[in-house]
Amino acid sequence: MNRVDRLLALILYLQSRRYCTAEMMAEHFGLSVRTIYRDLAALAEAGVPVLAETGLGYRLMKGYMLPPVNFSEQEAMALSTGLMLAQRMTSQSYLQLMQSALDKVKSVLPADAKQRLEHLARAMATPANTPPIQADLSMLQQAIARQQLVQFSYQKADLSLSERLAEPAGLLYYLGRWHFIAWCRLRNAYRDFRTDRISQLTLLTETVTSRGDFDAQNFIRQSIPQAPLRARVRFTAVAADRAKREWWQGISHEVQTAANIELTLNSSDWSSLASWLLSLGNSAQVVEPAELISEIRRQSTAILAQYA
Numbered sequence: 001m002n003r004v005d006r007l008l009a010l011i012l013y014l015q016s017r018r019y020c021t022a023e024m025m026a027e028h029f030g031l032s033v034r035t036i037y038r039d040l041a042a043l044a045e046a047g048v049p050v051l052a053e054t055g056l057g058y059r060l061m062k063g064y065m066l067p068p069v070n071f072s073e074q075e076a077m078a079l080s081t082g083l084m085l086a087q088r089m090t091s092q093s094y095l096q097l098m099q100s101a102l103d104k105v106k107s108v109l110p111a112d113a114k115q116r117l118e119h120l121a122r123a124m125a126t127p128a129n130t131p132p133i134q135a136d137l138s139m140l141q142q143a144i145a146r147q148q149l150v151q152f153s154y155q156k157a158d159l160s161l162s163e164r165l166a167e168p169a170g171l172l173y174y175l176g177r178w179h180f181i182a183w184c185r186l187r188n189a190y191r192d193f194r195t196d197r198i199s200q201l202t203l204l205t206e207t208v209t210s211r212g213d214f215d216a217q218n219f220i221r222q223s224i225p226q227a228p229l230r231a232r233v234r235f236t237a238v239a240a241d242r243a244k245r246e247w248w249q250g251i252s253h254e255v256q257t258a259a260n261i262e263l264t265l266n267s268s269d270w271s272s273l274a275s276w277l278l279s280l281g282n283s284a285q286v287v288e289p290a291e292l293i294s295e296i297r298r299q300s301t302a303i304l305a306q307y308a
Contacts, residue, residue, distance in 0.1 A: 003039075010039055011048060014060045021057040073113040076105050080117055097138075135198035140180055142203060143168040149206040150182070155197040162186070166193070167208040170216025181216040183208075190219055224249075227266035231273060232287040234260045239283035247276065262287065270295040278303075 006029065013028060014020065022036045029036070040058065043050050049061035083102050106114050135152070143150045150168060153161045166182035169190065173179070177194055184191040227249040235243055240261035244251060253264035267273040274295040277284050286293050 007039055007043060007046075010036075010043065011060070014050065014058065015064075017059070019053070019057040019059050024057070073109065073116070076109055076113070076117055077120060079105050080121060135178075135180070135195040135201050137171065137178060137195065139201055139203055140168065140171055140195070144171060147208050147210070149204040149208055150201060151204055152201040153199045154193055155199070161199075164193075165204075166191070167211070169211075169214055170219075171195075172216055172220060174220065179220070181219060183211060190214065192220065192223065227268045229267045229270065229273075231265045231267060231270075231289060231292050232262060233265055233277065234262050234285045234287060235280075236283045237261060239280050242280070243284075249273075271299075274299050 009029070010025065013025065022033045022040070025031075025036045026033045031039075040050055049064050050058055051061055052058050080102060083098050106117060109117065140150070142148070147168070150166050152164055152166070154164050155161055163186075165185040166180075167185070168180070168182050170181040171178060172181060177196055180193040180195055180198065182191060182193065183189070230252065233243075237260075240263060243263055243265070247265055249268060250266040251263050252266055255262040265273060270292045274292060277286065277296060278299060286296060
């Protein structure tokens with residue numbers, strides 16, 4: 001890294017922290033403390049307002065920002081695509097912010113590049129299905145960052161509503177939805193709340209302290225049922241691709257032939273796997289075990305009886 005790039009990186013490093021010492025910067029950039037002091041002096045001479053406070057370290061003057069970043073056309077296209085995809089996985093509260101960010105990207109492009117980007121946006125599309133209405137993700141993120149108690153109504157599986165007070169612990173995206181992980185004061189335990197079932201969300205003034213070394217991702221991994229059962233299923237190429245994306249309990253083996261793709265699916269029970277396989281119609285055929293084949297027949301018979 002040449003010195004100009006290093007000085008720019010140093011500004012960005014200072015910008016992202018409240019305070020940092022010369023030793024911290026030296027360790028981060030792999031430089032000597034003396035070199036850091038020289039770089040800080042160079043920034044000051046160039047007019048960058050670097051402030052030093054005894055016992056705390058260095059920081060940039062409040063409100064100082066780097067000039068706008070220039071994007072290449074390829075970078076702008078990549079960001080545009082990423083923002084478009086993200087719009088399918090977020091709440092209404094973020095849509096305007098994302099559009100504002102995309103507008104800022106466009107504003108720094110030359111006119112011809114901007115026109116090509118707009119043409120690309122019209123020619124690209126994500127699946128038309130509308131995602132579930134999400135709770136205010138920005139408010140949940142704020143609660144996590146500030147460790148503030150939240151109150152909300154939660155719709156249970158039987159569609160009844162329950163009032164909850166929750167201490168925020170994490171926000172995870174899996175199985176096509178955002179999930180709010182929190183300590184529920186009603187249940188006196190950690191709970192996984194689907195954000196599309198949260199309503200009347202309120203951020204309270206009470207702050208909470210972390211409960212030990214809780215890890216939201218480990219909590220989800222441990223809460224997912226174990227899948228001790230195995231089933232061999234033949235798929236068409238298209239259905240196999242869908243299985244890899246949708247079957248959440250996992251795939252342990254794959255064999256490709258000229259005619260089809262055989263996958264070994266993990267499952268915690270035959271009923272849920274049979275229901276999902278039926279959604280694929282004749283694009284999937286169970287090879288074994290006999291128990292799964294029997295369950296598919298049972299569910300198929302029940303469906304036929306409804307239309308007899």
